[in-house]
Amino acid sequence: MNTDQTMQFIYLVLLGAAIGGSALVAGRRDLGKTAQHAAIWALIFIGVIGAIGLWDDISRDVAARQTVMDDGSVSVPRGPDGHYYLTLTINDVPVEFVVDTGASEMVLTRRDAQRVGIDLNDLAYSGFASTANGIVTTAPVTLGTTTLGEMSDQNLPAVVNRGDMDMSLLGMTYLGLYDRIEIFNGELVLTR
Template sequence: MIRLQRIRDKAIAGLRRKMPIPLFLLVSLLVILLARDLAARRDNPNPNPVAYLGAGGVPEVVLKENQVSQYVTTGRINGTPIEFLVDTGAVDVAMPYMVAQTLGLTLQPGGVSKTGNGDVRTWVARLESVDVGGLVAYNLSATILPNMQGDQVLLGMAYLRRMELVLRGGEMILRPYSGE
């Protein structure tokens, strides 16, 4: 282990001698940015989903699962970009209070929701639109959870019940539900 550290230290020292300091700093910055971008893609492998015409001319969005087998994607609520976690166990689109404030939603008292962490008092709101890659659903219910942390929104059944879902080989395919 110590030998590997010495080799690494010699390699870095050699780079510093051969490379001017500004160039060394630029290369270091690029490596850091690349590592950060790769980490973000690992968490959200679907930063820009797009609907394509699938079989029968029906639009579909294909989402890839992340490294912990969750489906995370970027979409829009009322035109504002949002990061979603697909959650078939959530009845509504569920979000932290701070996200609801950012979206400028009109909140109404909602009652109590049962969560994995126990009973929680909630607020409710109506969403004009929820868009994932061009698959848009209108007039959806949202649950606002005051104790929910972060800025990720749970994409629950209020949206998903309007879609056909196919899970296959680490991918989730969303298509508008035709009702047939």
Template sequence: MFYVLMGLIVTAAAVLMFNHEAGEVFGLPIEQVAAVTVLSSWLIYLAAGRFRSLGSMAQSLKQLAVWVLIGFGLVLAYSFKDDAKMLVGRVAGELVPGMGIQSNSGSVTFPRSGNGHFMVLAKVNGREVPMLVDTGATSVVLSYEDAQAAGLNPEGLQFSTPVSTANGRTKAARLMLNSVDVGGIHRGRVPAMVSQPGALRESLLGMSYLEKLGSWSVSNDRLTLQP
């Protein structure tokens, strides 16, 4: 019976975790499903005949208390899932460079890195690319190597646009990215450029993405992007 009840609790927890964004399971409100699951577990426990003898009363009460705590923990964990998710995101944002800290309002904040710049982990056409935020760049600029990693084919591009980089003057090729995602803020059809091989050490998140946002600001060594 222990394993049956534990299986029921674990299954319910999994269903709630994977369906919480939908708000319902099998057409029922997800909060109602959680409550029914907990109550059903208790009823099954009581129906199993745990109170058949007075001698087992104390042990049964202890075991019942354990199931009550498990049920309470399940409901409590579900109730605070959004806060827990935000807390984990904040910790990850502080520890992992470029990860970003998401808020309930949809904004995302990046702390200034040790070199004085803002680094972000962007997704270019669905592929993860580390980028340096550069408000002086008129466009998103990918290094030749990052363009290859993002699934692009820079070999077929025409490098005819003069650009200035930290390494001096070079030429880049223009193209249109299907999507750029930074900290969950997704924008489609973003104009970009690809630098020649070896010309750019880090890809740049420039204004062709930033100007598509609601707003962006820098305060107290924090870069905040508003969708």
């Protein structure tokens, strides 16, 4: 705790003591009712402090994850972990991606690949990718229809990762389709 925080804490304690003391003096004839009112105010105070502490979590859960703007561009707020997440529709199935400018390709998890209609038994894991967890094998695939906002693309190349991944990666083969990619004020904006 730095000096400013200490001084603020002392001020709040003194202010609380002054308010509490005046309430006790004013309600000394009926201490039961005064204690009841004090308990109600304490619960209100704790509730407000809790709401302030959780505000970022609440607003993040309520806020839209991505927005299509009037000009057709897509705006995405930064996630709580500092990453940007986009939901693309592949073959009419929503797939959540983490934006990864370090990934060369669109990389699907096996689960997401199966969800969009790719038969995992027909895949030939002939490629390799170097990841933070080491070398993994990948299988090239061609996606049918990929949609983000108003933008639709046909027959995009992607790979299915044979290794374990929590989420599919949106790499440069997809991001490169956009004329402009910018990060401004904590939002990622994709424009064609």
